[in-house]
Amino acid sequence: MTQPLLFDRIDEPGLNTLPVYERRGGYGALRKALAMPPEAIIEEIKQSAIRGRGGAGFQMGMKASFLPKGEMAKYLVCNADESEPGTFKDRELMQKSPHTLIEGMIITTYATGIHHAFIYIRGEYQLQADILDAAVAEAEAAGYLGENILGSGHSLRLVVHRGAGAYICGEETGLLDSLEGKRGNPRLKPPFPAIEGLYHGPTLVNNVETLGTVPTIINMGGAEYAKIGAPGSTGTKLISVSGDVQRPGNYEIELGTSSREIIYGLCGGPKPGRTVKMWFPGGSSSPVLLEQDLDLAYDFDTLAKAGSMLGSGAIIVVDDSHSAFEVMQKVVKFYAHESCGKCVPCREGTNWTHKFLARIASGEATPMDLDILASVQTQIIGNCLCVLGDAMAMPVGSIVAKFRDELEAEIEAARERANAMPAVETEHLVAIGAH
Amino acid sequence: MSAIDRRPPVRRYEHGSRVPGWDDAVDLTKPPATVPDPATTPVPEELRRAIEAEMAKYPDARSASIPALHLAQRHHGWCSPEAIQQVACVMRLTPAYLTSVASFYDMFALQPKPRHDVYVCTNISCSLLGADEFYDAMCHAAEGHGDIGVRGFECLGACDIGPMASVNGEYVGPLDLDDARLIVEDIEAGRPVLEHKQLRRRAVADAHGRVEGFDGIAPVGQEDAVAGSPVSGPVNPEETP
Numbered sequence A: 001m002t003q004p005l006l007f008d009r010i011d012e013p014g015l016n017t018l019p020v021y022e023r024r025g026g027y028g029a030l031r032k033a034l035a036m037p038p039e040a041i042i043e044e045i046k047q048s049a050i051r052g053r054g055g056a057g058f059q060m061g062m063k064a065s066f067l068p069k070g071e072m073a074k075y076l077v078c079n080a081d082e083s084e085p086g087t088f089k090d091r092e093l094m095q096k097s098p099h100t101l102i103e104g105m106i107i108t109t110y111a112t113g114i115h116h117a118f119i120y121i122r123g124e125y126q127l128q129a130d131i132l133d134a135a136v137a138e139a140e141a142a143g144y145l146g147e148n149i150l151g152s153g154h155s156l157r158l159v160v161h162r163g164a165g166a167y168i169c170g171e172e173t174g175l176l177d178s179l180e181g182k183r184g185n186p187r188l189k190p191p192f193p194a195i196e197g198l199y200h201g202p203t204l205v206n207n208v209e210t211l212g213t214v215p216t217i218i219n220m221g222g223a224e225y226a227k228i229g230a231p232g233s234t235g236t237k238l239i240s241v242s243g244d245v246q247r248p249g250n251y252e253i254e255l256g257t258s259s260r261e262i263i264y265g266l267c268g269g270p271k272p273g274r275t276v277k278m279w280f281p282g283g284s285s286s287p288v289l290l291e292q293d294l295d296l297a298y299d300f301d302t303l304a305k306a307g308s309m310l311g312s313g314a315i316i317v318v319d320d321s322h323s324a325f326e327v328m329q330k331v332v333k334f335y336a337h338e339s340c341g342k343c344v345p346c347r348e349g350t351n352w353t354h355k356f357l358a359r360i361a362s363g364e365a366t367p368m369d370l371d372i373l374a375s376v377q378t379q380i381i382g383n384c385l386c387v388l389g390d391a392m393a394m395p396v397g398s399i400v401a402k403f404r405d406e407l408e409a410e411i412e413a414a415r416e417r418a419n420a421m422p423a424v425e426t427e428h429l430v431a432i433g434a435h
Numbered sequence B: 001m002s003a004i005d006r007r008p009p010v011r012r013y014e015h016g017s018r019v020p021g022w023d024d025a026v027d028l029t030k031p032p033a034t035v036p037d038p039a040t041t042p043v044p045e046e047l048r049r050a051i052e053a054e055m056a057k058y059p060d061a062r063s064a065s066i067p068a069l070h071l072a073q074r075h076h077g078w079c080s081p082e083a084i085q086q087v088a089c090v091m092r093l094t095p096a097y098l099t100s101v102a103s104f105y106d107m108f109a110l111q112p113k114p115r116h117d118v119y120v121c122t123n124i125s126c127s128l129l130g131a132d133e134f135y136d137a138m139c140h141a142a143e144g145h146g147d148i149g150v151r152g153f154e155c156l157g158a159c160d161i162g163p164m165a166s167v168n169g170e171y172v173g174p175l176d177l178d179d180a181r182l183i184v185e186d187i188e189a190g191r192p193v194l195e196h197k198q199l200r201r202r203a204v205a206d207a208h209g210r211v212e213g214f215d216g217i218a219p220v221g222q223e224d225a226v227a228g229s230p231v232s233g234p235v236n237p238e239e240t241p
């Protein structure tokens, strides 16, 4: 990649404080933006064609333009829940350069006429929330937040809100309920948050990385930004790579980079002697891809065409020392634990699948049961209120389809093991979540 | 991950979702608790003020229920009926409402819990690297230490340091089995936990982000997070404009 945009020298000591951030030109984009008419900023963001970095990949400029114009109670909510397994990019940005996010949020609120903004950060990120709190206080003291920002007439109140541990609060409407002080159950859509969101007001919800890229777009100009990356997937992307690679961590790549270059070039691939068995290209919710898919370009459309998705940009690599069954068990347990319980296909489907895998493990299932397993997944997809149910069904369906032979062998082996063992007492269950 | 063992058959219709207690018996003859009366509900002054400060941050004060429960849990050690009662009193909500909220979120304890929280991530990326074995070692190391609560947790957002754990909020990793004992020792001695493995000290993986001399984010405590206070490591005053 030629030019890092968000991660450029991000380890610079003290970058999380205002003086260092300003010394590096920070809040320059805000000054530039405040001199532009708000519509022109939306236009720049539209031209940049930046797609949301939180999972769904919806164009930010388009979403922002759905918000009603004029003075009314509207809100901007930054989604910093970052709970998709495998994802940890927002953490690095917030921890090391919190002002990048704050600056992006101020520009976005100016462009959309919003005066109340929130950062909903997952409760487990205590260090990052403390850093954000301190950065917000610095920005307030310097006049970047509050009334009449830098004499522009724009005012903004920014609140850092800590969650308390629930994956579903990353789903935008679950997040809004949680931010209203309720259980984080997703809402029926439509109405979409842009029309009716927080406190029934129009609400723009965007991911940390999406909002954090706004200053760059203003500095470069939308058209210039759109030249980076691949068609339909402009810009750079922060990606989190984890699992069986030698150099796990966060990287900034140009969208369209080959996946092999990421997994082997940047991350060193699996340990010597091991090969890639499967990989999740976009968090544990994405259908798995195989070794033969490594030459796919890492961008939204290519991965979608290959039957998976870019999601949050979290690559999880599994090498050939692990069984497909173990992977499936871990994935399923997560979704069964995190299902909010509001709608039946997801609540029952995730829990049924979890228990079904325990049946396989205890040697009670037959290879034919894999068809039932696969068909349950297809009955979940598209039938839930939010996509958490699908987020389990898609990877599970893909593992059953791609590792059918191995799973059948696993089932047979488990049956043989069970037959070889004396009968045991059968009262307690496989508990989910709490261990 | 551990080898597949012979597990007992699984009871059907058991729920793992966020609907704990949905089929628990209720006493239908008992009148529901109402919003507590301030005259008969003493609330520690410090807690009251902190909750009220949270309420003032939001256009709708009810948004402060999660922050308020965090405060009450820190004050009381868990979301005890008394803690819930006090939050309900300050926020003018029913205890039932707050209990329903608290029961949804993993970080709130509706049962008494040990003082120190060790969350061991057992999700996919960490478990590929041995998190389940570490979890067992951690449970074993904490045996006999009643003030340390070890819990398996879903992805904590730090798979780059897997297998990892959050010890009273401090992220540490990559962990090997010996670290379980060291974590217990550090907690009991009141020291920072596994300092050399703390996430805050870790450089970014991307080579473009690296800077010579990075030694991590300095500790940022709650008390440090006040207006204008710099929270990070060395800033060269000469270079500051």
Ligand SMILES: Cc1cc2nc3c(=O)[nH]c(=O)nc-3n(C[C@H](O)[C@H](O)[C@H](O)COP(=O)(O)O)c2cc1C
Binding pocket: A051, A052, A053, A054, A055, A056, A057, A058, A060, A079, A080, A081, A082, A083, A084, A167, A168, A169, A170, A171, A172, A173, A205, A206, A207, A208, A210, A211, A386, A387, A388, A391
């Ligand atoms: C179950 C579930 C979990 C999600 N978790 C997150 C998350 O942790 N962070 C995030 O930014 N988006 C998450 N999303 C996506 C959000 O609903 C939403 O699309 C996103 O925040 C919009 O921001 P963007 O357009 O900038 O990507 C999640 C979606 C679902 C269905």
Ligand code: SF4
Binding pocket: A168, A185, A186, A338, A339, A340, A341, A342, A343, A344, A346, A347, A384, A385, A386, A387, A388, A389
């Ligand atoms: S799909 Fe699952 S998580 Fe989403 S609303 Fe339905 S039950 Fe809740």
Ligand code: FES
Binding pocket: A085, A086, A087, B121, B122, B123, B124, B125, B126, B127, B154, B155, B156, B157, B158, B159, B160, B162, B164
């Ligand atoms: S899987 Fe352990 S922190 Fe993400």
